[in-house]
Amino acid sequence: MPTSRPRQAARERIEDSFGQVWPVHLTGFTDLLVRLRAEFGGDLDLMLVLAVIADRTRPGDWTPELLTYNQLTHRSDTGSPQRPINLQSVAEYSGIPRETVRRKVRMLEQRGWVMRHEDGSLAVGPAAATDLGEATAHSITYLAALLTALGPLHRG
Template structure:
């Protein structure tokens, strides 16, 4: 996976003073909103995020999927790779027993499905239940996008990402 070009990193470095304050403010607000939406439990959010990120198919094509498609699609676990509790613990650094307890909460909420073999995947019920949190994420991304646009428009390294 490519993490960005040198040109993009240089642009961020050159415009860090303009981008960073927007990020810190917006990210702090996003975490505060997530904390409220996840009953004060950011580890619950992290476990759900790891399941979502680590079960995404390798052939994921974001150009073909809109937010509405993701939020309203019929449940199709075949389009996800399954993950187990130990893999979540290994990836996140959260102790296995804590992950197990968080998964039980996510299952009770209907956001995670556990197969007979213990493999976990995101449930179709998660998207509508988390629509407000998704809106919070979109607001965060919009602020970051605007910070980059403003930095580009001010001319300080403007050509770096064009």
């Protein structure tokens, strides 16, 4: 897929100032992974399976500019229907063996973080936003550090 002009320009700005951005990314990303590993009981594959399901089932008419963090994590309705994804698709995209994905999905279902529809497709469950609030806060901290580091590049 070709890179858009704004994305290419941003990439070039980051490459030109990599010495400034990379340490912030490395420190923040490492801290985020350590914290997420703890949140998921040491099981990063469990986290990855949930992340793939969340990413790949996001509605096609997603409008990020209309949702704040609070609106997104505390919605009483399901909004637009999630796109379907199955175990095989999660396994193929993530590179995690299908049987491992099946076991991880079962664990996520038991926690209420993933739901399985009648047709076998998977969706993120409502308990995920509530139960993983601290993990989301860690992600926001990481993104805030990146935004701060990238801010001067964006204005420049």
